[in-house]
Amino acid sequence: MQSVIERCCDVLILGGGIAGLWCAYHTAPKASVVVLNKGSFAEASTFWAQGGMAAALAPSDAPEKHFADTVAAGAGLCDEDAVWTLVTEAPKQVMALWHIGVPFDTDDGQLVLTIEGAHSVERIAHAYGDATGRAVMETLPRAVEQRGVRLYERATALQLLVRDGAWAGAFVLRDGTVELWRAKACVLATGGCGQLFAVTTNPQGATGDGVALAFEVGARVADMEFVQFHPTALAVGEVPRPLISEALRGEGALLRNAKGERFMPRYHPRAELAPRDIVARAIFMEMQETGMPYVWLDITHKGEEFVRERFPNIYHACLARGFRLGREPVPVAPAAHYHMGGIRTDLWGRTNIPRLYAIGECACTGVHGANRLASNSLTEGLVFGYRVAHAVDEWLHAPLPALPDSMPVPPSGYSDWQMLRQIQQTMGELVGVVRWADGLTAATARLTELGKAARGLATRWVTTAWLIARAALERTESRGAHFRQDYPASDDARWRVHLTWQIGGAPVWQHPPQRHQEPVHRLSNRQDRRNASGE
Template identity: 45%
Template sequence: MIIDVDVLVLGSGIAGLSFALRAAQYGRVALVTKKRDTESNTNYAQGGVAAVIDPDDSFEAHIRDTLTTGVGLCHEDAVEILVREGPDRVRELIELGVRFTRNSKAKNPLHLHLGREGGHSARRIVHAADLTGREIERALVAQVKANHDIRLFEHDHAIDLIIERVNEKKICRGAYVLDSETGDVTAFRAKVTMLATGGLGRVYLHTTNPEIATGDGVAMAYRAGAVIANMEFIQFHPTTLYHPGARSFLISEAVRGEGGILRLSTGETFMEKYHEMGNLAPRDVVARAIDAELKKSGEECVYLDVTHLPPDFIKEHFPHIYETCLSVGIDITKDWIPIVPAAHYACGGVLTDTEGRTTIANLYACGEVACTGVHGANRLASNSLLEAIVFARRAALDAEKSIHSVVPDEVQEFPIENHTLPVSEDELDELTLTLRTAMWKYVGIVRSNERLQKALSVIREVKERAERLYERGRLSPKLLELRNMAQTAELIVLSALWRKESRGLHYNLDYPETDDVNFKRDTLLVRNGPVPEQVSALSASEQFSVGSS
């Protein structure tokens, strides 16, 4: 079956929903999501949206904090756009019905309560208690469901992008999508396609991400021939709850921003040994510090202490964290919170310009799947939701300029008749666990050449088996996700092997120093060929390619 639309959006997080709402003003939109409408990394974002709202804050300070955290790899033009357009996007969210936490005594004109998180020099985190992502998602989903020009396709899995090649140019014509409930495959033919598929945290054994975060967009874009950038920079959130009853539950950075103190089991503090900002140091520093202390002590976790804060303050500002911890027997007003790092966010992804355009015509990318250059080698806390809303708008405006000149071409139906052999779920589960374990063991917070080579060997074996199963096997969400996870994991390891230095989120014991002379530039990957010349116009940094794989 073929469905014709003007705009195809893959993913229903804040990036996909924001883009769909704007695109519906000029075209028919199909919004495809793997699970139910609200399942995405956005929904799990506790912290908030970083924006210059307070009169004592400044654009220059937010830009400086972002660039400092990004350790020399941020694209300054993209950061400037992010910060300067941020406050207007926050106001638009409020107009769409997002209920941010207010403070009647606040000096800012919107009377918003502004939090502070690691790496920020001022209070600028706009939030809805400690469930900001869920509140934004709620408001945007309500708007999407009320819009008659947006058709929502739930429980549908994108298989691959539909690419037409005209001489040397690649043009995206839509995507093939599996209905996981019927097993049917639909070819969505679209004038414009937006990749907003979110993150890739599930390639790691321990992650804060939901089950759907399997790197689908990066893998599909790479197979289609798009340029992928900076995949080695995986952010590990330093503070996730260590308890079997609440696996990898995220303890927001805002907890430290409001005075939370990291301690060893002895009660000793340690962050002052690692960074001048102490407990408010950037995430990469805190994650490595915790990792180092755990290796020294041999213990399973460190602790986050908020028992010195007023109980009513904790319950008001962090109700979800308080209730979740209480549900497993931890009263955070009285007890220290046991915490460990876990894979959280990918700073790299599908390379885009500041209008969300990828290196494939008519294909856009936005949100965590994209690499706009704003995060560099490490993301500043709460810049991710901001990036999604800022660049979704820019992409939608850019697509509007060109969509009316796009002539839909013929597309072939998906050859479902080739995929008939039964595939063992046990085998898929085994391969997935093998992959995720190798990534956690060898491609974590601290890396080495030997560990990375071990990981690559395991990943390539899993990838080869996954491709063999895909070639003739009956399609299922598990099979598609394994295929994408294996491809994404390989890209992470290849990028890490080529960066022979330590910078931001990438720390290699064999190259512990930062090398600005040779590596103050983006890592770029493209399948079966050189990085296209036009990429030099996309990235503010000098690039080099790790070639094909």
């Protein structure tokens, strides 16, 4: 192996959004912790989050209600032990975040809660009106550093190392130099993959790297076909698209087609507050019918002053692009937003690779099923970030793992942006809101050819995209965010299962990975729920 700088710590966390930072915050008192973030902390997906965090904090709410809403949105594919863990532990974690200084919106000292699509009660805690993620990222990195955690920006993971089936280290590109990082445990918190699609709300770094890095060393991945398209991104010619939060519809905003007709009551009894997958498909259908590339979001009945005060950031984002939200309707269309699939983990973030954990959007606990409930993502980062901070205890008294006998240093992060554009075009055209067999077959074929030419980081992008497309082809039904035009109905008898994938010894474009099915975890009674939450 050529000479590289070697660095060590007890726990290495790859990714600096809410999940990675909350894990670091709670690990720091007992171990040396390093967080490496691909871009700046202001470029983490968390920073862009608007709506807030779902937790049963209101007197009228209860974990059982949050559980029911989450499972209903998940379209039969939620692992209920994961959901029960989320909803029972969320209130404590949201309150803990508030207590370290995140400036949640309050009224007379009490958290202000709002409602969003598919929630039955008001349970969304938010900050700065509509910039909860910014409030978190202005507070949490500082709190983490005060606990002695070392934070590094613009550090890109190039390759994970394993020895005897266990994680052993990582090659990382930082400041133009490849470094070898060693630790007793590694936590992947690398975020999502929206940038693999042509139209997305995700920041530039969200290219699915973590999923591919783990997959390449033998980690199982699951539910890859389930990509949530947010219904209401501002329909302007830029990427990422500005997000128009679901909270506007929670406050009464209506959706109208090109004819000015309100259409959501035709698609779902809850109309604009239906689950995201249903709203996104309804918008897609209206766009197809009218030939327009958008529909209208109308909150004019509330007035411009209300919007400016309740949603100041969204209001000014629209104003900067020539729209007076609250005075006039604004054009919106679906955009790739969130990946329900990812690296398969247990309820403590463990993967099938010893010493390797995953949390946040890059992980798949099964908590979201086939469609994530609005504002459960930041909550998931808190709950499972906290859990992994305790799970890594099992390695803290062990020595550093031995390195592999052979570990060639990877190329220093060559990025083929033209290839990324080709991936985005393929995924946008053929693996979008509505899918069909011929399109998915063509997508996997195109991605196979791109994989043969890929180098450096581009191999990761192709790997994650290929897994999404192939899983979507395999699942011959419609469920949640995965809609097949040729199989428009759900098929519980065959497909109420998780599809999992594991590398077959070579890149996916050379040798198809192993595909398995896992049953959905169901809770049948109160004792099951106690067991799931560790009571």
